[in-house]
Amino acid sequence: xxxxxxxxxxxxxxxxxxxxxxxxxxxxxxxxxxxxxxxxxxxxxxxxxxxxxxxxxxxxxxxxxxxxxxxxxxxxxxxxxxxxxxxxxxxxxxxxxxxxxxxxxxxxxxxxxxxxxxxxxxxxxxxxxxxxxxxxxxxxxxxxxxxxxxxxxxxxxxxxxxxxxxxxxxxxxxxxxxxxxx
Numbered sequence: 001x002x003x004x005x006x007x008x009x010x011x012x013x014x015x016x017x018x019x020x021x022x023x024x025x026x027x028x029x030x031x032x033x034x035x036x037x038x039x040x041x042x043x044x045x046x047x048x049x050x051x052x053x054x055x056x057x058x059x060x061x062x063x064x065x066x067x068x069x070x071x072x073x074x075x076x077x078x079x080x081x082x083x084x085x086x087x088x089x090x091x092x093x094x095x096x097x098x099x100x101x102x103x104x105x106x107x108x109x110x111x112x113x114x115x116x117x118x119x120x121x122x123x124x125x126x127x128x129x130x131x132x133x134x135x136x137x138x139x140x141x142x143x144x145x146x147x148x149x150x151x152x153x154x155x156x157x158x159x160x161x162x163x164x165x166x167x168x169x170x171x172x173x174x175x176x177x178x179x180x181x182x
Contacts, residue, residue, distance in 0.1 A: 054079075064092075064100075068170045070179075071098025071147070081162035088167055093155040094118065099147025099179055102171035104140075107161025111136040111146060118154030119179075120146040127181045130154070145174045 064073030072095040079089045086107070091114075102123065111120075113134045120136055121127040123143040130136060130146075138144055140161070148154040160167040 061093075064098075068101045068103070069098065069147075070101070070173055071095055073098045073100075073147075078157070081165075081167070086163075087159055087161050089160070090158050091155065092158055093153065094148035095153050096148050097150050097179075098153075099174050100145045101173045102143055102145050104143050104169050104171075105138060105160055106140055106163035106166055106169070108140045109138045109161065109167075110159040111138075112157040112159070114155050114157060116148060116154035117152045118146060118148050118156070120144060121178075130156075143171065145178075147174075147179075150180065 059077050061074045061076040064075055074093045076091040076093075077088075078091060079085070079087075081088050094116075099119070111130075113130050113132050113136070115132050117129065117131045119127050120130055121144060122138075129149075136146070136156075140163075146156070
């Protein structure tokens with residue numbers, strides 16, 4: 001039986017598939033890299049096809065930098081901005097207690113929570129709960145942070161607008177007092 005989470009994941013896949021296929025053109029082309037996909041008849045890219053596939057093995061996760069994250073955060077790039085699509089996408093997995101620093105986005109950001117529970121907060125407002133299936137829109141220039149709760153991890157897809165080559169301006173790390181809502 002499909003659940004709300006299954007529906008949310010399907011919406012996300014439908015939403016980002018064009019981003020993945022167009023923004024990755026030329027990078028991660030299975031035909032040009034020698035990589036194979038299964039089944040090859042339905043997934044592999046050919047030199048005469050406008051479609052490109054970016055294999056997961058060519059987009060490894062990296063640990064979030066200590067200057068922009070507190071705790072263990074793993075970031076898996078999905079797409080980069082291009083002339084065709086002015087947004088980047090990544091999957092971000094926060095361990096319990098992990099969070100971003102305060103930051104803004106010059107062209108806004110959508111977060112699609114795919115697993116777990118977390119918190120988001122706009123500077124000057126109360127911290128808010130988010131859970132799998134929730135979608136969070138943050139307009140351009142709004143200072144905020146997001147991450148897992150203290151007890152549970154959280155994973156989200158981040159679809160971030162890019163303006164003049166930038167997708168975020170990072171500020172101070174979120175203190176334990178801010179994080180815990182004290």
